[in-house]
Amino acid sequence: MIWLSVYDIRIEEAFNINYVSVIVTYNRKLLLTEAVESLLQQTNKPQQIVILDNHSSDGTETYLRSHFDFVDQSIEYHRLPENIGGSGGFAAAIKDALKYECDWISLSDDDAIFERHYFQQLSNYAERNRDIAALSGTVRFENMDIDFTHRRRVRDWNTLAPVPVATSEYVDNFNYDVSSFVGLVVKKSMIQKIGLPESDFFIWVDDFEYSLRIRQHSEIINVSDATIVHKTGISSVAFRAAYQPDWREYYGLRNRVVMVQKHGKNKVLSTLFLLAWMFGKIATVPMKRFAGYRRHVLRVYVDAFRDAFRHKLGKNNRYLPK
Numbered sequence: 188m189i190w191l192s193v194y195d196i197r198i199e200e201a202f203n204i205n206y207v208s209v210i211v212t213y214n215r216k217l218l219l220t221e222a223v224e225s226l227l228q229q230t231n232k233p234q235q236i237v238i239l240d241n242h243s244s245d246g247t248e249t250y251l252r253s254h255f256d257f258v259d260q261s262i263e264y265h266r267l268p269e270n271i272g273g274s275g276g277f278a279a280a281i282k283d284a285l286k287y288e289c290d291w292i293s294l295s296d297d298d299a300i301f302e303r304h305y306f307q308q309l310s311n312y313a314e315r316n317r318d319i320a321a322l323s324g325t326v327r328f329e330n331m332d333i334d335f336t337h338r339r340r341v342r343d344w345n346t347l348a349p350v351p352v353a354t355s356e357y358v359d360n361f362n363y364d365v366s367s368f369v370g371l372v373v374k375k376s377m378i379q380k381i382g383l384p385e386s387d388f389f390i391w392v393d394d395f396e397y398s399l400r401i402r403q404h405s406e407i408i409n410v411s412d413a414t415i416v417h418k419t420g421i422s423s424v425a426f427r428a429a430y431q432p433d434w435r436e437y438y439g440l441r442n443r444v445v446m447v448q449k450h451g452k453n454k455v456l457s458t459l460f461l462l463a464w465m466f467g468k469i470a471t472v473p474m475k476r477f478a479g480y481r482r483h484v485l486r487v488y489v490d491a492f493r494d495a496f497r498h499k500l501g502k503n504n505r506y507l508p509k
Contacts, residue, residue, distance in 0.1 A: 202314035204291050204306065206372065207284045208233040211276035212297035213241040216250040218418055219297040223251070227260060231306040234289050239280035240266040241273070272389035272438075272502060277368060281383055285375065292375055294368040299326075300416040301370070308413040309372055312360065320377040320405035324370050324413030325357060333357060334417055337367040338409050341399075345456040346464075347447050349395070352409070362406045368394045370415035377401060385442075387500035391435055392442035399450045430476050432483055437491045437506040440468075444495035465492045 208226050212219045219238070226233055240247055248266055255262055265283065267276075277294060284292045291313075293306070302324075309322045326337040335351035341364045342348045349365050371394070381400040384393045401407060444461055451457025468488050471477070477484045490505065 202310050203231045204310045204313050204372075205289050206233055206291035206293055206306065207235045207237060207287045207289045208293045208295070209237045209239070209277070209280040209284050210295055210297055210299075211239045211241060211273060211280055211368075212243065212247065213270065213276075214243045214245045214247070215297045216243070216245055216247040219247065220251065220254050221300055221418075222295065222297055223255065223262065225301040225303075227255075228303055229301065229306050230304050231310050233293070233306075234261065235284070235287050236260075236262045237280055237284045238262065238264045239276050239283070240264065241276045242267050242270040271386070274384060274388040274390055274393035275386040277393065278383040278386035281378060285378065289375055291372050292378060293370070293372040295370055295415070296368065296417075298418045299369045300418060302414040302416070305370070305413045305415060306372075308410050312408065312410045316408070318405070319408050320374040321366070321401045321407040322372045323366055323407065323409050324415050325409065325411050326367070326369050326415055326417050329416060329418055331416075337369050337417070338363050339365040341365065344452040346460045347395075347399075347443075347450060357409075357411045360408055360410050362408055364402055364407065365395050365398045366407055368397075369417055370413075371407075373401065377405060380404065385500075388442045388445075389438055389500075389502050391439040392446055396442070396446045396450070399446070430480055430484070432480055434506045434508055437487050437503060440488065440491035441495045441500075444492060445498065445500065448495075468492075 210219065210222055223236060223238070226236055238251070243266065248264060251264065257264060263283070267279070271279070281292060281294070295301075305324055309324065312322060313319065323338065326334045328334055333354065335354070338352045339349035340352060342350045352361060352363050381404065384397045388396070398407060447457050447461055465488070469485065472481050472485050472488070490503070494500070494503070
């Protein structure tokens, strides 16, 4: 005799969104396998899983093929001839996902593990709120603490300064402005309207900018009971008190400037803010925190602001992982 819980019986009869899942990966085959398994175990399974491999060198494809049947389990795998960054990876993967006859496309990294009922809980909300074009769940660390950096609101629409959504709001669903690509699910029709993420950002801020485009047409709603576990050691925007060089810092600064130029509400105030921010950042270079790295920090700041104001985007060969 097979016993079903009341919840399992209810979800079998529930509305299911028709979606394709996109995962961008680079050299994390073990985590990627776990991420794919979490999708295959969903109570509302994806129509297709699209994996974009950003030129991994750890045998990702061989490892995946030894664990999954790509045809029977509806997995599409592409390995790029070069690493085009997370931004380029998501743009390419979403473009590929658009060819499928689906209503929604989910976005996630290779270290994001979906709880089993994630998409069913989003489906339940989508059924009652057909006008909403972007949904997400709650991002948690492995110890189940909430990672607040993934769901934020814009505090100032001229500077686009974001603040995390307060802990107290996670007891219910809430709307917000800025989502990471960890567990964001967007209607295909919305993607067709606003286009693909900024591939020329290479890495960082592409999700922030994309969220702002979504917000021009729809609210973004976090369905707080839906959980996705982000298996990362620390938040990608966390920095040590003692400065350590990070090649991604250049892209974060450059892309933020470009985003403010594009989406700041008052162009005069946004430009004044960017100029003040640039000189303020450069003025911090003599600080004790940067001892031993001052020349490097100054170069990062100058390069990032100069390239942003010249709208020189894409990959900068000076700032790549060693």
